[in-house]
Amino acid sequence: MENKHSGTVGVKKIAQLAKVSIGTVDRVLNNRVGVSEKTKAKILKIIEELNYQPNIFARRLASKKKLRFATLIPKVSEETKYWEAPLTGILQAAAEIKDFGIEVIPFFFDQNNKTTFKESTSKINAEEFDGVLMAPMFEDESIAFIEQCNVKKIPLVFINSDIPGHDNLCYIGPNLYQSGYLSAHIVNYISPANKKTLIVNISREIDLHHHLLRKEEGFRNYFEESGSTNELTKIDIQQTGYAHIQQKLTEQLAKDNYDVVFVTNSRVSTVAKYFEENNIKDVKLIGYDFLEENINHLKNKTIDFLICQKPQEQGYRGLMSLYNHLVLHSTIEKEQFMPIDIITKENYQYYSN
Amino acid sequence: MENKHSGTVGVKKIAQLAKVSIGTVDRVLNNRVGVSEKTKAKILKIIEELNYQPNIFARRLASKKKLRFATLIPKVSEETKYWEAPLTGILQAAAEIKDFGIEVIPFFFDQNNKTTFKESTSKINAEEFDGVLMAPMFEDESIAFIEQCNVKKIPLVFINSDIPGHDNLCYIGPNLYQSGYLSAHIVNYISPANKKTLIVNISREIDLHHHLLRKEEGFRNYFEESGSTNELTKIDIQQTGYAHIQQKLTEQLAKDNYDVVFVTNSRVSTVAKYFEENNIKDVKLIGYDFLEENINHLKNKTIDFLICQKPQEQGYRGLMSLYNHLVLHSTIEKEQFMPIDIITKENYQYYSN
DNA sequence: TATAATTTCGTGTACGTTACCGTTAACCAA
DNA sequence: TTGGTTAACGGTAACGTACACGAAATTATA
Numbered sequence: 198m199e200n201k202h203s204g205t206v207g208v209k210k211i212a213q214l215a216k217v218s219i220g221t222v223d224r225v226l227n228n229r230v231g232v233s234e235k236t237k238a239k240i241l242k243i244i245e246e247l248n249y250q251p252n253i254f255a256r257r258l259a260s261k262k263k264l265r266f267a268t269l270i271p272k273v274s275e276e277t278k279y280w281e282a283p284l285t286g287i288l289q290a291a292a293e294i295k296d297f298g299i300e301v302i303p304f305f306f307d308q309n310n311k312t313t314f315k316e317s318t319s320k321i322n323a324e325e326f327d328g329v330l331m332a333p334m335f336e337d338e339s340i341a342f343i344e345q346c347n348v349k350k351i352p353l354v355f356i357n358s359d360i361p362g363h364d365n366l367c368y369i370g371p372n373l374y375q376s377g378y379l380s381a382h383i384v385n386y387i388s389p390a391n392k393k394t395l396i397v398n399i400s401r402e403i404d405l406h407h408h409l410l411r412k413e414e415g416f417r418n419y420f421e422e423s424g425s426t427n428e429l430t431k432i433d434i435q436q437t438g439y440a441h442i443q444q445k446l447t448e449q450l451a452k453d454n455y456d457v458v459f460v461t462n463s464r465v466s467t468v469a470k471y472f473e474e475n476n477i478k479d480v481k482l483i484g485y486d487f488l489e490e491n492i493n494h495l496k497n498k499t500i501d502f503l504i505c506q507k508p509q510e511q512g513y514r515g516l517m518s519l520y521n522h523l524v525l526h527s528t529i530e531k532e533q534f535m536p537i538d539i540i541t542k543e544n545y546q547y548y549s550n
Numbered sequence: 551m552e553n554k555h556s557g558t559v560g561v562k563k564i565a566q567l568a569k570v571s572i573g574t575v576d577r578v579l580n581n582r583v584g585v586s587e588k589t590k591a592k593i594l595k596i597i598e599e600l601n602y603q604p605n606i607f608a609r610r611l612a613s614k615k616k617l618r619f620a621t622l623i624p625k626v627s628e629e630t631k632y633w634e635a636p637l638t639g640i641l642q643a644a645a646e647i648k649d650f651g652i653e654v655i656p657f658f659f660d661q662n663n664k665t666t667f668k669e670s671t672s673k674i675n676a677e678e679f680d681g682v683l684m685a686p687m688f689e690d691e692s693i694a695f696i697e698q699c700n701v702k703k704i705p706l707v708f709i710n711s712d713i714p715g716h717d718n719l720c721y722i723g724p725n726l727y728q729s730g731y732l733s734a735h736i737v738n739y740i741s742p743a744n745k746k747t748l749i750v751n752i753s754r755e756i757d758l759h760h761h762l763l764r765k766e767e768g769f770r771n772y773f774e775e776s777g778s779t780n781e782l783t784k785i786d787i788q789q790t791g792y793a794h795i796q797q798k799l800t801e802q803l804a805k806d807n808y809d810v811v812f813v814t815n816s817r818v819s820t821v822a823k824y825f826e827e828n829n830i831k832d833v834k835l836i837g838y839d840f841l842e843e844n845i846n847h848l849k850n851k852t853i854d855f856l857i858c859q860k861p862q863e864q865g866y867r868g869l870m871s872l873y874n875h876l877v878l879h880s881t882i883e884k885e886q887f888m889p890i891d892i893i894t895k896e897n898y899q900y901y902s903n
Numbered sequence: 904t905a906t907a908a909t910t911t912c913g914t915g916t917a918c919g920t921t922a923c924c925g926t927t928a929a930c931c932a933a
Numbered sequence: 934t935t936g937g938t939t940a941a942c943g944g945t946a947a948c949g950t951a952c953a954c955g956a957a958a959t960t961a962t963a
Contacts, residue, residue, distance in 0.1 A: 255949030379896035608919035
């Protein structure tokens with residue numbers, strides 16, 4: 198009866214079998230220095246054989262190690278409340294992993310102001326963080342920051358939009374191309390052949406544009422591939438004030454009669470507002486994101502479909518990926534595409550962002 | 551420097567402040583007997599003031615308490631693999647809470663055989679379980695089992711379909727009515743006025759029928775409420791063999807030309823097979839569930855839309871609800887409706903069940 | 904060869920909680 | 934008074950891991 202708890206395999210059991218102390222076992226487990234290759238191999242072998250799984254509770258209890266994560270996303274503005282959702286997800290994850298000794302410190306920037314982005318990245322760079330979650334909206338500035346993190350070996354997670362070809366832990370967000378492609382499919386269903394579709398891009402910063410362009414590409418390619426006879430027109434509206442949008446829309450809608458309008462982002466509510474004010478009812482409207490104002494227009498039947506990509510879950514899973522990587526050492530999928538959800542008047546009530 | 555860890559509030563600190571031993575504190579914490587009302591009140595007051603939160607890691611490490619959950623769902627059959635998904639969710643949750651001292655034991659029954667259901671419930675009743683998750687498919691038999699559990703104060707979670715008006719912990723699953731309603735909405739979009747729609751019920755056991763009837767009700771009500779001019783016809787096919795379904799469909803389709811066929815459950819793939827064999831291409835087909843055979847027909851474009859309600863998550867959240875209730879003592883929402891997801895050829899690849 | 908430097912390893916304590924065993928004191932009956 | 938019962942509480946050994954400290958063994962240097 199040497200070991201009364203012969204059922205559970207722990208450091209004690211391993212040490213016993215390897216004829217060393219638990220201190221030594223501990224060293225190889227946390228691959229610290231100070232153990233000869235020979236005994237290390239022996240211990241590793243036993244660990245393998247017993248399929249040892251460390252007790253996370255005991256580990257957490259004994260460890261006083263703390264990790265600090267930084268998050269960097271756009272601040273919630275009057276213009277769009279889209280970023281409320283990812284923030285909620287981030288805070289939710291933060292609450293869950295708090296007990297595991299992880300502190301999450303959120304940073305924000307103004308989507309219309311590159312400088313605020315740069316300021317935040319340098320703040321993050323100045324303090325010492327163990328992991329960073331960010332929405333890499335400005336390409337050049339993001340790449341510069343990525344380099345800094347790579348030098349310091351700080352894992353980086355992207356959400357919402359990707360900057361491919363750079364060394365980060367993972368990307369969690371939509372497959373933009375596919376999401377535009379799906380929208381086109383819906384358009385095709387609801388408006389049969391020989392109809393006219395207007396694509397509307399509303400975005401101030403050109404930097405964010407590649408994001409929208411990918412969607413547009415998917416949208417257009419669907420029609421090409423399916424040999425559709427639908428006619429596509431596109432306008433870019435580079436100012437986000439209502440007056441300007443109003444004017445642009447009036448100009449455009451005077452030119453032709455469109456059957457469907459596809460707005461490439463969450464600004465679809467602005468177009469809906471315009472439709473309602475001008476009593477336009479026979480034009481189908483499709484846009485993006487589960488925002489209160491959008492949902493209201495969905496209820497009104499002004500907006501017909503919303504495409505949504507679980508922004509809250511993006512924030513949640515982003516932080517969890519850092520946690521899983523750093524604490525649990527599990528392998529993280531490099532590209533985690535969100536589902537492409539179709540929201541209508543009939544199912545929005547049960548949608549979870 | 552009496553207490554070096556003056557930062558963390560634990561039993562030790564509480565005991566110190568209340569001038570009692572930690573044993574006494576432990577007794578009031580786990581409201582065991584053996585402590586006078588006076589000291590109990592004093593300790594409770596301190597706990598309140600310090601906002602003491604027990605350390606779950608220390609608790610788990612020291613506690614040898616075990617909980618046992620039973621799950622009861624249909625077994626995966628050749629007829630339909632639907633129940634694979636909830637089972638996966640159950641197993642996933644089981645793996646996650648295993649370390650917290652919870653053992654999950656799955657039971658199964660044959661959807662076409664009430665006796666197997668009763669056998670399983672009495673098995674569960676015989677052993678002592680601390681919580682039960684079930685798909686209450688047979689109404690009377692389920693109610694009998696509910697009574698038994700209520701007597702023993704065993705919390706019960708329903709998934710996939712509900713039996714309202716009985717005392718259970720919660721229901722996690724679709725809002726069936728709304729899901730039929732949504733389907734009707736889609737039908738309405740893809741086939742304009744004055745079209746003919748065929749509703750197809752394929753189900754052997756009449757007991758399961760109320761499940762399908764609720765969907766049909768939602769479906770019909772949509773058309774009524776929207777004053778649609780579409781014409782609805784319905785057939786019930788009470789044998790699930792292909793030959794029989796084939797014959798019934800042939801009979802029905804001879805009667806009229808339908809524009810849309812709505813199948814009220816996952817058997818839609820059978821109809822799709824029939825369509826393909828008979829080269830029927832101009833009829834839109836809508837059905838339920840993210841199953842491999844259904845997805846294949848979605849790819850073929852034989853099926854146009856699938857409605858899906860996250861069966862895997864139902865299993866997962868069901869077990870988690872038991873855990874949250876019994877271990878974390880958190881309050882559980884009585885009705886947890888799943889999102890109503892619309893799956894098409896373009897977004898199925900990113901769907902998570 | 905002796906001594907210093909370095910590597911390798913063992914021991915002890917702490918983490919916060921649980922659960923059990925022991926102790927004390929109060930009470931009642933004989 | 935004594936003995937017995939019981940409510941009320943104290944004390945403490947686990948649980949499995951982390952980590953600091955120091956001892957021992959090995960290697961390098963003089």
